Amino acid sequence: MKQAEQSEFPNYEASTLPYVCWYQNDFLGGVRGMRAHEIGIYTILLNEIYARGRPLDLSPERLARLCGCDKRTFISVLEMLITEGKILNLACGLWNKRCENVFRERAQLLEQKSFAGRSSAQKRKKINAKIQHLLDTCPTDDELNSKAQNEEKETPNGVSQKTDVFYDTPPHSSTHSSTTTSLKGHRLPANWVGDIHAAILEGLSEEQARWQEKKFRDYWHAKSGQQALKVDWSATWRNWYRREIERLRENQERLCALSSGSNTVSCNTQEEALYRNLINYQAK
Structure with a gap:
């Protein structure tokens, strides 16, 4: 049941959101010809991957309980999904290529938004x-x-400085002291x-x-x-x-x-x- 592809995918838990863009035409085209319980198991596995943001590394028994079926039915459907390439069986768990693309685009958008936020703050x-x-x-x-x-x-304002006024007198006359004029202020009428x-x-x-x-x-x-x-x-x-x-x-x-x-x-x-x-x- 293992595939030759054993590469590990990065962890996208930081990019998970409580919703995902669901393109019904693509999904219906992908499950066309499958039986009802196969569609149900496939849908639950996809949503578990979207919710966790990492490959499903759970035991077959646990996955069978999550999908609401017995172990034998789950293993049979899982082998069919892996054979058709809808589910990837990696060393780190079950994975899906479409889920990876969605996570990667979302991580890029979050990084762009974070960069824009930092620039705006600066x-x-x-x-x-x-x-x-x-x-x-x-x-x-x-x-x-x-x-x-x-x-x-x-x-x-409007008050002139005190001015010393000197009068020229003949030499024989006594020297008069300088006289100053001062103006008195008054209150506003x-x-x-x-x-x-x-x-x-x-x-x-x-x-x-x-x-x-x-x-x-x-x-x-x-x-x-x-x-x-x-x-x-x-x-x-x-x-x-x-x-x-x-x-x-x-x-x-x-x-x-x-x-x-x-x-x-x-x-x-x-x-x-x-x-x-x-x-x-x-x-x-």
Whole structure:
């Protein structure tokens, strides 16, 4: 009952799946002319090989019980299947060539899918690193606001520096000391209204400009002490909405960078879907 072919087949247990492509026309053509119990034994042997992913190295008694028949009937049918080449009797057990082809194709598809997954993960890692780098290098809104407030504390916008004025006098006149002029600041008036038209010309929409005007008024009315005193509130308002325009531009650039990264990830997702469809590959 042994065949001359004694080569060992590799183990395909890692490539087993709970389903297999069953081509009914090929199967019917292969079992045509066989009796019912022969078809049953042949079908059970094929499914056992598909389920285990390796040759069947069980005893004839055990195989006969799996097929639901007596040992004598099983051995008779098995000899017929081996003679017709439907079952290979190898040194490592019973095997089938069609099962081997299915396992080999499935192993190749799994390897391709694994490679595609690793490539996709590497691309996503590079994209995330690039985006994180952009986020780390761009200053946050809190940092920008803190920097702007510090600038206002150091030199209030619209306030001229103290200027020493020297007057030339004849040599015989006494030397006069230099005089300095200083301007006193005041709080934001309760009826203050920002220049909306100027903010729109700089780049804000009318809705954004009016919203910034409201924030500006609430912010400075809530301030107390020396920090709430300004000499030129028009200049302070101008610097306020210009900083807002710069912040909006930086956010727009950041969103563009994130959008380009999302498109690349979407392409990778389409590649993964293609390889998932390969699992249902049908051999011609």
